[in-house]
Amino acid sequence: MNGFWMHKVAVGWLAWQLTGSALWLGIVAFADLIPALIIGPIAGAFADRHSRLQINIVCQFLAMIQALILWFLTAFDIITINLLFALTLSLAFVLAFNQPARMSMVPSLVRPSDITTAIAVNSLAFNLARFIGPAIAGVVITTMGIAPTFLINALTFVIFIIAMFQLRLPPQKIVNRAASGLFADILQGFRYAAHHPAIGPLLLIMTATSILAAPVLELLPGFADVVFGRGADGLAWLTSAGGIGASMGGLWLAKRGTLTGLTALMLIGGTLGLGVVVVLFTTTTTFWVAVIAMVFVGFARLIGGVAGQTLVQSAVEEHLRARVMAIFGLIFRGAPALGALIMGGLSEVMGFRAPIAIGGILCILLWFVVQRRQKSLASLLEQTAETSDQGEAVAR
Numbered sequence: 001m002n003g004f005w006m007h008k009v010a011v012g013w014l015a016w017q018l019t020g021s022a023l024w025l026g027i028v029a030f031a032d033l034i035p036a037l038i039i040g041p042i043a044g045a046f047a048d049r050h051s052r053l054q055i056n057i058v059c060q061f062l063a064m065i066q067a068l069i070l071w072f073l074t075a076f077d078i079i080t081i082n083l084l085f086a087l088t089l090s091l092a093f094v095l096a097f098n099q100p101a102r103m104s105m106v107p108s109l110v111r112p113s114d115i116t117t118a119i120a121v122n123s124l125a126f127n128l129a130r131f132i133g134p135a136i137a138g139v140v141i142t143t144m145g146i147a148p149t150f151l152i153n154a155l156t157f158v159i160f161i162i163a164m165f166q167l168r169l170p171p172q173k174i175v176n177r178a179a180s181g182l183f184a185d186i187l188q189g190f191r192y193a194a195h196h197p198a199i200g201p202l203l204l205i206m207t208a209t210s211i212l213a214a215p216v217l218e219l220l221p222g223f224a225d226v227v228f229g230r231g232a233d234g235l236a237w238l239t240s241a242g243g244i245g246a247s248m249g250g251l252w253l254a255k256r257g258t259l260t261g262l263t264a265l266m267l268i269g270g271t272l273g274l275g276v277v278v279v280l281f282t283t284t285t286t287f288w289v290a291v292i293a294m295v296f297v298g299f300a301r302l303i304g305g306v307a308g309q310t311l312v313q314s315a316v317e318e319h320l321r322a323r324v325m326a327i328f329g330l331i332f333r334g335a336p337a338l339g340a341l342i343m344g345g346l347s348e349v350m351g352f353r354a355p356i357a358i359g360g361i362l363c364i365l366l367w368f369v370v371q372r373r374q375k376s377l378a379s380l381l382e383q384t385a386e387t388s389d390q391g392e393a394v395a396r
Helices: 001-018 024-034 035-049 052-075 081-104 112-144 147-165 182-195 201-213 218-228 231-256 262-283 287-315 318-350 353-395
Strands: none
Touching: 001 024, 001 112, 001 147, 001 218, 001 231, 024 035, 024 081, 024 112, 024 218, 024 318, 035 081, 035 182, 035 318, 052 081, 081 218, 081 231, 081 318, 112 231, 112 262, 112 287, 147 182, 182 201, 182 287, 182 318, 201 262, 201 287, 201 318, 201 353, 218 231, 262 287, 262 353, 287 318, 318 353
8 A cells, every 4th residue: 555655646746747737637637536437337246246356366466567567667768648647547447447346355354343443444554555655755756756656566566466365255145147247237236326215325425525525635746836836745745644634534433433423424524524624725825734634634535435435335235245336436436536637627727726625615515405314314324234234244
């Protein structure tokens, strides 16, 4: 994960160096995230039919190769913005295909009662790296250049691939491939999510916040350079601050460890709170105030994401898990891509601050609309989750 975040910071900074364009930052972010919209549902149906562990291993190999290619092109000064876009897009397809299989492995690794803590700990590891990785990337970029960050990322895959070969998972319930086609399986996943009285509204709320507020994270290179005049060092500070906040949220949720109240946390923290701190970040003229605001952005984004994923994981039926988690991943990764493209384009006309600030305000207004249903949604969703936990515990 440290390598992943080094890679992500380096890609954003490289795109900015090659173009100096906010629109290109949005386009590269779009390339990084949009494949989730295209391939995510297919990957979910595929993961319900095949070994999720094997899918993970193959995808890690492919991601390592992409990092090596990017290192080579950057080290020998062959890289262009078009090549960067194409390579970012190719990696995004690999990660989008991997995501449903990876997320669906969680219940195979822990007991049902530990799902909340497991997801929080996973997010904690991810976001600790979000703090450490960019800090390392800032040092590497300023002392050795961008290329070594891609090479370091490629080398870190070796450790993870070795670890995955050591896993021994319980037998996976495989969908009968002859019973229905892949396309029918995909449609079944969408119908299930859309008609589920709790999962459907949850995913709609997450879609809105991901489009309106999450793009602030994708446009940080422009904020660091143009708004605050801090360059790569400022980008590392802002990205690391978001990682610190997310790590704090992960620690708190891991300790909390219960489903009760997660719906309220997602709405208050991941919608209202996120909107407020995004507005603060975009309106301040002081860099260190922006760094502090980014800590709370990371905290709020983590709370909303982990709470949402936990509730979906707990409520969904096992044979549909990968397909529904593919829809979750589609929203969590694809919606910010759409938002980044929109916000990046608007930033070319309005500047960086105004579009993101408007998105934050709309998140606040969204909370006022949905909070009226908070109690009824919580009673339905958390009751469904508890029932699902008990059913899986009996089955195991």
